[in-house]
Amino acid sequence: MIGVIVLRDLLAPVLLLASAWVMPSVAKPTVPFGVRVPPERVRDPLIAEQRRIYRWWVGVAGSALVVAGLIVGVVVQQVLVPVLVVVALLGVVAPAYVRARAVIRSAKRREDWYQGLRQTVTADTSRVTRPPFPWLWAVPALLVLAATVALGVVRYPDLPATLALHYTASGAPDRTAAKSVGSAFGLVFVQAGLTVLFCVLAYVAPRFRPDLDPARPKASAGQYRRFAATLPRLLLLFGACVNLTIALAAEQIWSAPASISVAPIILPTLVGVAGLLVFAVRYGQGGSRLETADEPPRDAVERDDDRFWKGGLLYVNRADHAVFVPKRFGIGWTLNFGNPVAISGFVVLIAAVITVPLVVG
Template structure:
């Protein structure tokens, strides 16, 4: 039961931690996804909404975790996991939307952008002299995929006619499959596909359009380059650690050793996730928390063009969905947390986003 509890709580606890930390990752000028001028980044309404949001996430999160513990005793594990994850979203969404509404209301009422010169900034050198992708950081993930494949090839001639593909939490096999190349190497295919997807996305992200600060374009461009490298390295570390977990699962399926507790299998994934979250907190959105030109604390105050970043909230309904038919970019930096999101006003972006989502499902269908 303790192992079942650990597996059931993993997703909700991780989700609540990320949601509590989410405002820390955002730019000071993008509280809860609302664009504000730097002069109003410390407005009382923003500080008040941040306190309210975090208190709500903490208090409601304790209730969700307690409920998840109870559900472990009452429902099958997959059902309990699903309910707990949905509960996390249900808890977060009203608190987030309330904070956005309150900040947006004060912003409009007090005219925070009145009389300000708005603008946008671009860095063409990101195309002409792009950041060098850290290929060496991808080597561990690639080697782990190769090691898993080699071990599978070595083990395959001695595999029994039927493979155990799943165990319940007390170690009893509860799902089997006839031994074929597809079933024996299913995890290898998934491992290779997942690694290729993460490496490919990180490589492509170097060419995504950044969200530079119009008040300090040179500084923010420098910070963005640091953000690209740090994020790519963190995600490649995550890919390697996920591959470790999949190697362990595959080895157990091939009968290479005793079944390890679920906590041991999940641990590499947990460590990799912590690396990504830590990198996101250290860099901030687009590198906004990184030092400027190697000088800690210099920040955007070292440069001032007299402009403020354009108020583009109208393109961000709900703060996390970007819809701009006039924008040719397929992917743009997120307004919440760290990373990129699709431009739902661009048909090519929607098609690529759908392909990324459908790829794991299609792989599963093919393997079956």
């Protein structure tokens, strides 16, 4: 029992802590903590110092929170404990990020790092615009979905008249519903929707605009192509992990146990998150950590576009028609909140996140 509690209380906080700690290395070197800097400033001692301070604070304070949460979890044995630890970790990471960003931005303005530099934008006109969809990598998610549907169809006639749809933090059922297709297969419908979502993301992700380095356009384009070719495959495998978690949760509803253990259910998804983290560390944002052939640097730097980035996290540029742009602190892409299409899509997504659980429940 203690081992299950330790597994449950450690997985999510440790993954979050590890992600936060490595994120400065995952981000492109020219946007430390969301601040655009010229290539010659990438190794500036001030930036290196801010990385050290950020990692020291996140590592020490975050580790203390994880250990404290583990002790409390073993004593009180509540599923809510790791959730509270995750929230507390965010309260540690956010101030550390804000502080590092503020120091770098202040030095950049004070010393006018972009004075006399030629700022340009580079586009990869030779990039394949419609790369093939990696169908084979979608098979695991589709197989898990098919197996869940088949199991549900077989189990449905023998299900009890009343199904437990929700459990308390201690694992006891606290919400039930009469047996019906909606109550029995609600999670399967969510599973199918997420499968479609991951397939769509895997299809469109390589088509998003890359963030290339005008000083070394060929090398950075090659990095991005490798990144864009691998990430869709990983997204599809992550979708399979999420599907497996949902399949395990659906099995809990169909078997109607007196209590449940959350750790085995969420374990596949956490494994998928760990895989994404390994990918992020290996590739870096946009493939920035990948090795490339030597290329003579050109007399050009990326455009200083900090004014369009709120906090280095939210991109708001009404003059930019792109819906998705590469993240500055993290892996993958984020929405352009200055684009009406992006805003509409974000509203629809939030509405779906709020509505679906209510309908299923």
